[in-house]
Amino acid sequence: MTKNHGNSIKDDEQYEALRDEGMSKEKAARIANTDRSKAGRRGGKSERYEDWSKESLYDKAREVGIEGRSTMNKGELIRALRR
Known part of the structure; x- marks a missing residue:
């Protein structure tokens, strides 16, 4: 009950x-x-990460503290941000 x-x-x-x-x-x-x-x-109306520039993804990765971002390509940055 x-x-x-x-x-x-x-x-x-x-x-x-x-x-x-x-x-x-x-x-x-x-x-x-x-x-x-x-x-x-879902909240927000942000563009999908695939539509972001690599520079914007890098800046976001720096903002959230992702390590190793300087050696990542665009796909790797997207995966890291989604984790």
């Missing part, structure tokens, strides 16, 4: 399942409280 977590959790069943998988209370609550009509939508 699913425990009632009060008004702070919208989907108690999903919350319990996520906690059983080992998620933190905060993350499980965030997911369980997500509006289902908006779930799965």
